[in-house]
Amino acid sequence: MPLSSLSFRSTSDPAEATTWFADLVAAEPVRMSVIASVTHGLAGDPGRYEDPRWWAGTDTSGRVVAAFMRTPPFPLHVAVATEPQAAALAERLAEQGFSVPGVGGRRRPVEAFCDAWVRLTGGAARTVMELGVFELPVSPRVPFAVSGHYRQAHEDEQDLVSRWAQDFADAVHDPTATPRPAPRLDSHVAAGRVGFWVDGGTPVSMAYASAANGGVTRVSGVWTPPALRGRGYASGLVAALSGERMEAGERCMLFTDLSNPTSNKIYAAIGYRRIGDDIEVELG
Template identity: 40%
Template sequence: MTSENPPASSRTPVPAASPGWRLTGDLDLFLDRGSVFLLSEPALHTVLLSVTDTLRARGLQAYGEGAPLFGTYADADGTVRGAFLWTPPHRVSVSAVGPEAADSLALLLADFGPDLPGVAAERATAEAFARSWRQHTGASAALGMRQRLYRLDTLTPPEPAPPGRDRVATEADRDLLARWYEEFCEALGERPGMAPHAWADSRIVYGGATVWETPDGTPVAMAGATRRVAGQVRVAPVYTPADLRGRGYGGGATVAVTRAALDAGAAEVLLFTDLANPTSNRLYQRLGYRPVGDFAQWDFTRRDFTATATP
């Protein structure tokens, strides 16, 4: 990786000068190079857009102490056709790219650290990267969560609505949000993306978490929403404690944050589901969400590092 400074005219898209991947630790430079590409398909690039937005708002260590790494992939005429970001200690997130680009990225990242925990990407890209990672590092790769990205068509609230009401979470809900976020991650078998209280703080500051409470004021579910980026908001996460499920509370909270996003001017509202959970997939379709594409997470376990970097 070469060290580069942002151009004087920051925010001006800068195409890569040669084909292949260009890596940087500079968030502004990454966005200068990749913004046109990322904004060309904002729904498919929702994770890259929302994570970079959080890094801007909360600092480069928002997701952990490790230094983030970014990259863009250009074709022969210098047009950016792919992008990735890696916020250690989490999985690398990659846009959809062809097998050749996935393979070259795996080889590059193997040189940075064979302990990469995994990859998250559009299904075919994730599979190609995982296959190359095995080849270049000798690590094992196991398919983890399979996800489906949904986009709102027409919001269709459930009838009847669950008892109670929604309200935007406040500082008084900080401990509750942190606990529920941690429980949500545990239920998925996932490492929290941020420290639980830091996550709660990051959502409270812009009204990005909504609590559903029963008529007596007892909180029973929550739904989060990202900041609006490129005209879109992604609903995440939606959580109801296990002993309160099946009563429509999560659906009520989802409708509330979806409506709030639309009222605030979002052009699109998105969400991911776990394909292993047919109940949530049916619920979101009943609420008016329609499939966009399938994604996958692969988890890597290091054996003996045998990266095959070209001499």
């Protein structure tokens, strides 16, 4: 699409963003998973992030063809966009003097955004994380025995859920960057979307599944305390949680840090298959 035929509109209202992106979520539920789940969460908890903003790229007929989101302190997220569309948003934001400390999403559109941003602002770009995008096309399985069993987290375990969610958030992000708060999982616990692997009567690993949008749920926050790793707990947990969501009629996806061969091996053994790459880039 020529850049001259692309227009942008922006909003800070999650309800309005939900309406704008409904067709894209239905058509591209995996690529739209982050925007869809975060926007859904903000609709119920508007104070979760300060000054959230969404941008929709529209064609000459007014149809939404590109989707972007920023929820500080998280970087700008590129969900659905071609390379020219991502570069066009960079040009618009640079012209407006909008602050963009980082950007993440599918590799090639993000790279196009960064190239335009650096050219226009004279700044620099540094890739801080490379992620694999995985989808589960088969029933999950664990190819070895794991001590313990799966169960959903209980509402009186919210303190442990919150603590482990923050431990995960702290572990997966650059320690030199601005700290990022873990998502609040109260509603996930209440909806039965947070799972524990339990061994000897004690939770030993945790993960959660986002509310399904477009039929897709994203498995996130897979956390086993360091002293309890190497026993297969995360494998048993992710397989069980994924299977539970599939039985509910949902498609499962997840992101992995490509620099962590252990987690990538775990998910592949369960049945997840890599379908794409994301990157996160720091801009300065």
